[in-house]
C-alpha cells in the first residue's frame with residue numbers, strides 16, 4: 001500500500017494551494033536572487049539614502065517634507081507622507097494616545113521597538129468610519145499629532161474615502177432587513193440604483209424615519225476607554241468585571257437629545273445581492289444587530305461567571321463591537337494566546353441570543369465548549385456540538401452550537417443525523433456567528449456559511465490578518481471591517497503573552513548531503529536533503545537535550561512527515577501528524593502536559609493552530625511551509641500562552657533550524673517578516689556552543705550519515721512534500737478523509753532503509769522501529785480534562801448509536 005497520509009480533497013480550507021503556487025515563484029525568485037545579491041552594495045546605497053536622519057530617507061520623495069517641520073515638532077509623535085504612510089515614534093509622551101487613535105484609522109505595518117509604521121487605506125478608513133469616527137475628526141487628530149502639515153492629497157484621500165464609507169448600514173430589526181442611514185440623501189442615492197430598487201421590500205415611496213440608537217465611543221463610562229492612555233495601563237492591572245461592562249453596554253441614557261435615522265426595508269432573501277451591489281457602487285454597508293429590540297428570537301440565559309475578569313485589550317476590542325448598543329459585525333485581531341475565546345464568549349454574553357461558533361478543527365470545538373463552561377454560567381445542555389463524532393442540538397429555544405467550517409460547508413453526502421442538524425441550523429435565526437481563525441477561511445467557503453446560517457451579526461477572530469494569496473480583503477465584506485488589532489509587544493511586556501527569544505540556527509550541510517543537493521534534482525528531493533541534513537538533526541537533538549535539562553517542554557514542528565517520523569523515531573519521542581487517530585493524539589498531548597518523563601513531542605502542521613498547550617516553553621522548527629508568514633506566527637503562538645510566562649526572568653524559545661546555503665535560508669527570512677514587523681528580533685546562530693564536543697549525537701559516524709543519505713535518496717520524491725490536510729486540520733479521521741472511513745493501519749512508510757534492502761534486521765532497524773507512541777499507549781496517564789474529553793467522545797458515539 002502506498003502511504004495514505006495526504007488527503008486529496010478538493011477543498012483545502014486553509015488556502016495552502018495558493019501557497020504552493022507562490023512557493024514555485026518564490027523558488028524562481030530565490031534562484032535569481034542568489035545570482036544578483038550584492039549585499040555590500042545594497043547596504044551602501046541604503047546608508048547613502050538615509051543621510052543623517054533615521055526616518056527622513058523614507059520621505060525622500062515626499063514634497064511636503066520640504067514645507068518643513070512644525071515649530072513644536074519635537075513634541076508631536078508622527079510623520080505622514082503623501083501616500084498615507086505614517087511613522088510613529090514609540091518614545092514620544094503622546095505615543096499611547098496616538099497609537100490608540102491610529103489603530104482605529106490605519107493599518108499597522110510594522111511595530112518594532114522605536115518606530116511604528118501604519119498605512120492609511122480605504123479599508124482602514126472604512127473601519128474607522130464604521131466605529132464612529134468622522135472624516136473631520138480623523139483629519140483634525142492627524143494634523144494635531146503630525147510633525148509636518150498634512151498634505152492636500154492625504155486630506156483629499158481621507159475625505160473621499162470617508163464620504164462614501166459607513167454612511168449606510170444593513171440592520172435586522174425584528175428579523176427583517178433594513179438599509180439605514182442618518183442621511184436620507186444616501187438612501188435616495190441607493191434607491192436610484194436599479195438592482196437595489198428591485199430588492200426593496202416595501203412599496204412605499206418615502207423612507208421610514210425613527211429615533212437613532214445611542215452612539216458613543218464612550219460606551220463604557222468610567223473605564224479606560226473613556227479616559228485615555230494613563231488609565232489604560234492602570235486598567236490592565238485592575239480589569240473590569242465583564243458583567244459590569246455588559247450592563248453599561250445595555251444602559252440607556254434617556255436625557256440625551258435623540259437623533260433621527262432613516263431606512264427602507266429590503267427583501268431578506270436579497271441581502272447578499274444588496275450588499276454586493278452597494279460595494280460595487282462604492283457605498284459599502286456596515287452590519288449591525290439591534291439585539292436589545294429583537295423580540296422574535298428567544299433570549300439565551302448566559303452571563304460571565306463572577307471570576308471572569310476580562311483584560312483591558314479584550315474590553316477595548318469588545319467596545320468597538322458594542323459601542324452603540326448594537327452588535328457590529330467585524331473582525332478582532334489579537335495575538336495567539338491572548339484570549340480570543342474569552343472575547344467571543346463575552347460577545348455571546350452581550351448578545352444573549354442563540355450563537356453559532358465555527359472552528360477549524362474538532363479539537364478546537366472541544367476546547368471552545370470547555371471554555372464556555374469555564375467562563376460562563378451557561379447550562380451545559382444548552383451548548384451543543386456538531387462534529388463528525390457528535391451531532392447534538394440544544395433542547396430549548398435558544399442555545400449555542402459549536403461546529404467546524406467543514407461540517408457546515410461540506411457538499412458530500414451527509415449522514416441522516418448530520419442532515420437533521422443542518423436542517424436545524426438552517427431553519428432558525430442566530431444572534432451571533434463567531435468565526436474562529438477567520439483568516440484561514442476562503443471567501444467561497446464563507447459564502448457557503450452565510451448561505452446556510454442566517455445570523456444577525458458576525459464576529460471574526462484571528463491572530464494574523466495574513467494570507468499568502470490576496471483573499472484576505474474579502475473578509476472586509478463577508479464579515480465586516482477590522483474592529484481592533486492589538487500590539488503583540490505591548491501584551492508581552494504586560495505579561496499577557498510570553499516573552500520569546502527567537503533564533504534562526506544555520507546548520508552547515510554535510511559534504512555528502514550538499515553534493516547531492518547541488519546536483520540537478522527535483523524540488524522535493526532537494527527539500528528532503530535539506531531537512532534531513534545530519535547537522536540539522538544533531539542541532540535539533542542538541543537543543544532538545546539542552547532545553548529538557550533546563551526543565552522546558554519542547555514542541556518540534558515539521559511540515560514534512562517523512563522527516564517528522566525519522567527524527568521522532570530516532571530520538572524516541574512521540575509524534576502526531578494528520579493520520580494519528582484522535583485517541584492517540586489526546587494520549588500524547590496529555591502525557592506531554594502531565595508526565596514529567598515526556599518533555600518533547602513532534603508535531604506536523606496539524607498543531608499549528610488552536611492547540612492549547614500552556615506547558616510548552618520551547619519550539620524547534622525543522623521543516624516549514626515555504627515562506628508562510630502566517631504559519632510562523634501561528635507556531636510562535638503555541639508558546640506565547642506559556643503558563644510560566646510571569647515567572648521572573650522567564651523567556652520562551654523559538655528556534656528555526658535551516659540548512660545553510662540552501663533555499664531554506666531564503667524562505668526562513670520570508671517567513672519571519674510578519675513577526676519582525678510585530679517587534680520580534682531573530683538572532684542568527686551559526687554555531688551552537690558545545691555541540692562539537694558531544695560525541696553521543698545521532699549520525700556521528702560517516703557510516704551512519706551515509707546510511708541516512710541512502711535512505712533519503714531511496715525515498716520517493718513525494719516524501720519531500722509538506723503534509724496536506726484538508727478541511728479539519730486537527731480533527732476527526734472522518735473529516736480528513738473526505739468522509740470515507742480509512743482502513744486501519746492505512747498509513748505505512750514505504751521508503752526503504754538500507755537494512756531492509758539488504759535483508760538484514762540489525763540494531764539500526766530495531767531502533768527505527770521503537771516507537772515512543774506505542775510506549776505511551778501502554779503507559780499513558782490521564783488527567784480529568786482529557787478523561788472527560790475521551791468519555792464525551794465515547795458517550796457521544798453511544799448516543800449516536802441510539
Ligand SMILES: Nc1ncnc2c1ncn2[C@@H]1O[C@H](COP(=O)(O)OP(=O)(O)OP(=O)(O)O)[C@@H](O)[C@H]1O
Nearest residue numbers: 309310311335336337338339340341342463610637
Ligand atoms: N481575561 C482572562 N483572564 C484569565 N485568563 C485568560 C483571559 N483571557 C484568556 N485567558 C486564558 O489565556 C489562554 C489563551 O486563551 P485562548 O485560547 O482564547 O487564546 P487564543 O487567542 O484563542 O489563542 P490561539 O490563537 O493560539 O488559539 C487560555 O488558557 C485562556 O483561558
